[in-house]
Amino acid sequence: MPKKSIIVVGMHRSGTSAIARSLESIGIDLGERLIAGRVENQKGFFEDQRIVNLNEDILYDLNSRWENVFLPEITDAIAQRYYAKAEAIIQSLSTTDSDFGFKDPRVTRLFPFWKKVLLDNGINPIIVMSNRHPGSVAKSLAIRDYYPNNYSIILWLCYQISALGILTQEKGFVVDYDNLMDHPQDQIERMSRLTDNSINPDLAAEFADGFIDNNLRHSTLSENSQQTDPALNELSSSLYAFIKDLSSQNSITMQPGQINQANKLIDDVNGYFEDNKLFISDMDAMGFGLKKRLFNKIFEKQRELAAAESKLDWIEGQAVYKLLGSIKRTLF
Numbered sequence: 001m002p003k004k005s006i007i008v009v010g011m012h013r014s015g016t017s018a019i020a021r022s023l024e025s026i027g028i029d030l031g032e033r034l035i036a037g038r039v040e041n042q043k044g045f046f047e048d049q050r051i052v053n054l055n056e057d058i059l060y061d062l063n064s065r066w067e068n069v070f071l072p073e074i075t076d077a078i079a080q081r082y083y084a085k086a087e088a089i090i091q092s093l094s095t096t097d098s099d100f101g102f103k104d105p106r107v108t109r110l111f112p113f114w115k116k117v118l119l120d121n122g123i124n125p126i127i128v129m130s131n132r133h134p135g136s137v138a139k140s141l142a143i144r145d146y147y148p149n150n151y152s153i154i155l156w157l158c159y160q161i162s163a164l165g166i167l168t169q170e171k172g173f174v175v176d177y178d179n180l181m182d183h184p185q186d187q188i189e190r191m192s193r194l195t196d197n198s199i200n201p202d203l204a205a206e207f208a209d210g211f212i213d214n215n216l217r218h219s220t221l222s223e224n225s226q227q228t229d230p231a232l233n234e235l236s237s238s239l240y241a242f243i244k245d246l247s248s249q250n251s252i253t254m255q256p257g258q259i260n261q262a263n264k265l266i267d268d269v270n271g272y273f274e275d276n277k278l279f280i281s282d283m284d285a286m287g288f289g290l291k292k293r294l295f296n297k298i299f300e301k302q303r304e305l306a307a308a309e310s311k312l313d314w315i316e317g318q319a320v321y322k323l324l325g326s327i328k329r330t331l332f
Contacts, residue, residue, distance in 0.1 A: 003094055005123050006101035006195060009108040009166060010130030011159035012066065013140040015177030019130050020046035020103035021211055022180060025188045025204040026197040028101040031093050043211060047104050050089050055106035058082055058113065066106050069158045069273060069280050074113055086117045094123060099197060101128075108162045115170075126195060126252065127172025129163045131243045134236040151283045153232045158273075160239055161266045167246075168259045176247035184208040194252050235272055239265050 006028050008020045020030060021044070030046055037044040059065055061081070062072045093100045107114055118125050138152035147155075167174070173194050180187045185208050192199045242265055246258070254262065273280060 003123050004099050004195075005090075005094070005118055005125050006099065006128055007107060007111075007114070007125050008101065008103035008128045008130065009111065009163040010105060011108070011132070011137055011156050011163075012105045013137045013144070014105075014130045014132035014156075014159075015175075015180065016103050016105055016130045017044065017046050018177065018180055018211070019128060019175050020101065022175075022184065022188055022191065022207055023101050023128070024200075025207050026192045026195060026199055027098055028195075028197065029093070029096055029098040030101055030103075043213070045103075048089065048093070048102050050085075051102055051104050052106070054082060054085055054089065055104055055110055058110060059106065066109070067155055068284050069154060070277070070284075071109050074110065079113055079116075082113070083117065086114065087121065090117055090121055090123065094121070099195075105159065108159050108166070111162075111166050125170060125172075127163075127166055127170045128191070129167055129172060129174045129243070129246075130177055131160075131174050131240070131247055132177040134240055148283075150229050150232060153229075153236050154273075154280060154283065157232075157236060157239065157269050160243065161269045164239075164243065164262050165266055168254055168262050171252040173249060173252055174243055174247040176244055179247060181212060184212050190250065193250065231272060235269055239269065 006023055008016050008023075010016050010019075024030060031048050033049050035045040035047045035049050035052065058074065058078060059068075059071075061078050062074065064071055093102065115125060134153050134156040137156050138147075138149050141147045141152040141155070142149070166172070173191075175187060175191070185204065188199060188204050188207065191197075242261060246254070
């Protein structure tokens with residue numbers, strides 16, 4: 001019986017980490033080389049460091065980054081350059097008896113590459129698409145990357161139509177982030193049914209009672225939350241509502257009518273991107289510039305901190321030297 005791999009796709013900051021973590025409750029092995037938690041994801045990213053690094057390398061060779069809307073197609077030369085590394089990763093993840101999974105939002109844009117590697121190794125992918133309100137994602141990106149609202153909504157549209165496009169062609173389903181946070185046990189049971197994997201009661205309880213923390217969910221926005229640009233608001237609201245409807249579906253295949261509706265939404269978003277190509281390209285460049293300035297500022301502050309710590313060490317050293325001298329004079 002062919003092994004299956006559960007692949008989590010969707011926009012950055014849309015709950016992909018929580019969804020990946022929940023998969024452990026149904027026996028999905030995420031591997032051992034996971035990226036540790038940081039300020040923006042205190043409980044962990046549940047991403048295999050090797051997959052993230054490889055995706056970054058591919059994007060670099062495409063002269064691109066995760067936040068580029070207009071991503072060039074992967075050439076045969078680039079695919080061949082990274083195939084062996086990707087295959088080695090997949091083979092290492094599939095050595096156990098358990099089904100395995102992996103998550104990196106970049107896979108959403110690079111799925112054809114990973115699909116070939118999986119199929120070549122006799123592994124069938126099942127897609128789990130994350131869905132979170134675009135306004136919540138935008139707010140999270142504003143905190144992490146200082147991105148303006150419209151740019152974040154454009155990125156959300158870009159990733160979600162990519163993920164939805166995958167879902168129209170592959171077996172899979174949608175998990176709504178807010179539903180997972182509010183009703184973790186229900187969502188775990190749904191994932192168990194749809195993937196045909198048994199629930200581990202202890203891990204499910206640990207996820208629901210220990211991992212889920214609403215203090216880490218910094219924003220919850222409704223479908224009626226408005227964006228700055230009316231056109232973006234209409235597109236994002238329609239796409240979000242459609243994907244949210246899919247999150248209540250108890251099937252791993254979309255119906256023909258749903259596929260037609262999905263393709264219409266994808267075409268609408270791509271039409272907006274083409275009509276606003278110059279503006280979006282400028283926003284891409286601005287996003288890179290913002291990050292560069294931010295990293296330069298962080299580096300500058302780190303140097304100032306190092307200099308201050310060095311000065312403090314010198315002052316403390318002088319104080320200790322004077323204290324020792326005083327003690328010597330007192331004793332002798």
